[in-house]
Amino acid sequence: MKNEIPLWEVFIRSKNGLEHRHCGSLHAEDAEMALNNARDVYTRRSEGVSIWVVESKHITASNPDQSAELFEPANDKVYRHPTFYDLPDEVKHM
Amino acid sequence: MSEAEIKNLEEQFEAKIAADEKIEPKDWMPEKYRKTHIRQISQHAHSEIVGMLPEGNWITRAPSLRRKVALLAKVQDEAGHGLYLYSACETLGISREQMYEDLHSGKAKYSSIFNYPTLTWADIGAIGWLVDGAAIINQVPLCNTSFGPYARAMVRVCKEESFHQRQGYEIMLSLCNGTEEQKQMAQDALDRWWWPSLMMLGPTDAASTHTEQSMKWKLKRKTNDELRQQFVDQTVPQADILGLTIPDPELKWNEETGHYDFGEIDWDEFWQVVKGHGPMNKKRLEDRKNAWENGAWVREAATAYARKQNDRKSKSA
Numbered sequence: 001m002k003n004e005i006p007l008w009e010v011f012i013r014s015k016n017g018l019e020h021r022h023c024g025s026l027h028a029e030d031a032e033m034a035l036n037n038a039r040d041v042y043t044r045r046s047e048g049v050s051i052w053v054v055e056s057k058h059i060t061a062s063n064p065d066q067s068a069e070l071f072e073p074a075n076d077k078v079y080r081h082p083t084f085y086d087l088p089d090e091v092k093h094m
Numbered sequence: 095m096s097e098a099e100i101k102n103l104e105e106q107f108e109a110k111i112a113a114d115e116k117i118e119p120k121d122w123m124p125e126k127y128r129k130t131h132i133r134q135i136s137q138h139a140h141s142e143i144v145g146m147l148p149e150g151n152w153i154t155r156a157p158s159l160r161r162k163v164a165l166l167a168k169v170q171d172e173a174g175h176g177l178y179l180y181s182a183c184e185t186l187g188i189s190r191e192q193m194y195e196d197l198h199s200g201k202a203k204y205s206s207i208f209n210y211p212t213l214t215w216a217d218i219g220a221i222g223w224l225v226d227g228a229a230i231i232n233q234v235p236l237c238n239t240s241f242g243p244y245a246r247a248m249v250r251v252c253k254e255e256s257f258h259q260r261q262g263y264e265i266m267l268s269l270c271n272g273t274e275e276q277k278q279m280a281q282d283a284l285d286r287w288w289w290p291s292l293m294m295l296g297p298t299d300a301a302s303t304h305t306e307q308s309m310k311w312k313l314k315r316k317t318n319d320e321l322r323q324q325f326v327d328q329t330v331p332q333a334d335i336l337g338l339t340i341p342d343p344e345l346k347w348n349e350e351t352g353h354y355d356f357g358e359i360d361w362d363e364f365w366q367v368v369k370g371h372g373p374m375n376k377k378r379l380e381d382r383k384n385a386w387e388n389g390a391w392v393r394e395a396a397t398a399y400a401r402k403q404n405d406r407k408s409k410s411a
Binding site: 004005024025026028041044045061064 | 170
């Protein structure tokens with residue numbers, strides 16, 4: 001549609017020590033307004049201590065059609081996990 | 095794509111849902127799944143937005159500052175819920191503008207409960223108690239629905255909704271503990287909102303055309319009649335605490351089933367309101383369109399401001 005107001009993705013850090021997490025999106029003309037709107041829409045009950053907004057068009061996403069080639073190779077690399085290695089029971093905490 | 099390929103994709107898709115896996119926006123989905131979700135999520139969003147109107151009617155006349163801040167916060171929540179849902183719906187490829195257009199043209203529906211008037215302050219109590227009560231019953235199962243963005247939006251909505259019901263019930267409680275006239279006001283509000291609240295949970299299972307498919311896609315986890323029974327069972331004892339009488343002479347505890355039996359719903363009225371002939375259909379849509387059109391200058395100003403800021407930045411760079 002013509003003149004649609006840009007879409008932004010909103011990420012909130014709920015408290016220090018935790019990562020920012022995607023919580024939804026909203027429309028706003030610029031970054032400052034997006035931030036203000038995000039505050040009103042997504043943090044009405046102290047859900048956050050920090051907000052990131054990024055215009056949705058700047059996000060590059062992987063294609064679900066390629067999920068197999070991207071993620072399946074990891075499945076047969078069990079040697080990347082600690083349980084792959086056999087150790088005697090006497091060795092504790094390793 | 096050949097028909098066989100599509101059939102194969104559909105089978106994988108159904109298996110995924112059956113295994114309680116979520117569907118995310120970029121995943122392949124049958125066209126019917128997309129369309130049904132656009133219809134339901136946008137309708138849900140519209141209900142939140144139109145739902146602000148009957149309550150907004152009483153913000154300036156709330157009987158105390160305490161009631162006023164609570165009602166303001168509730169109406170603001172409805173706006174927020176509408177926005178969560180619109181953005182969830184947009185991930186299915188429909189634009190926000192298109193959704194607004196469909197609401198304003200009457201093509202898209204919203205919950206018919208909002209086509210009843212709020213005549214007295216007690217209606218604000220009854221809406222919180224009954225309408226939000228019924229909405230919660232409807233919405234809690236949706237937190238587990240198959241479409242990821244919808245389920246996530248519903249988790250947020252449900253977290254916020256219980257305050258709405260409690261503030262409504264508290265209003266009813268104050269009125270019922272007040273003067274005879276105030277208690278009468280509460281009873282009158284219950285009399286008017288009871289049946290529309292039961293209708294709000296949707297047509298009977300026998301008349302509901304979407305139920306079977308929606309159950310399969312986990313857009314529904316319980317049928318309309320099951321949800322309605324749950325609502326009645328939960329609400330009758332709450333009315334007893336208030337000392338109010340539910341306007342249904344056939345309402346009776348059934349020892350055998352362990353549920354309340356209740357009277358026949360006037361489905362003619364329901365369909366009349368759905369078709370646009372309720373007491374407030376015209377007014378609600380008019381108010382909504384006015385709000386959108388009269389707010390156009392704000393959107394234009396925001397666009398102009400953002401452009402100006404941008405120009406300034408690129409000049410100074």
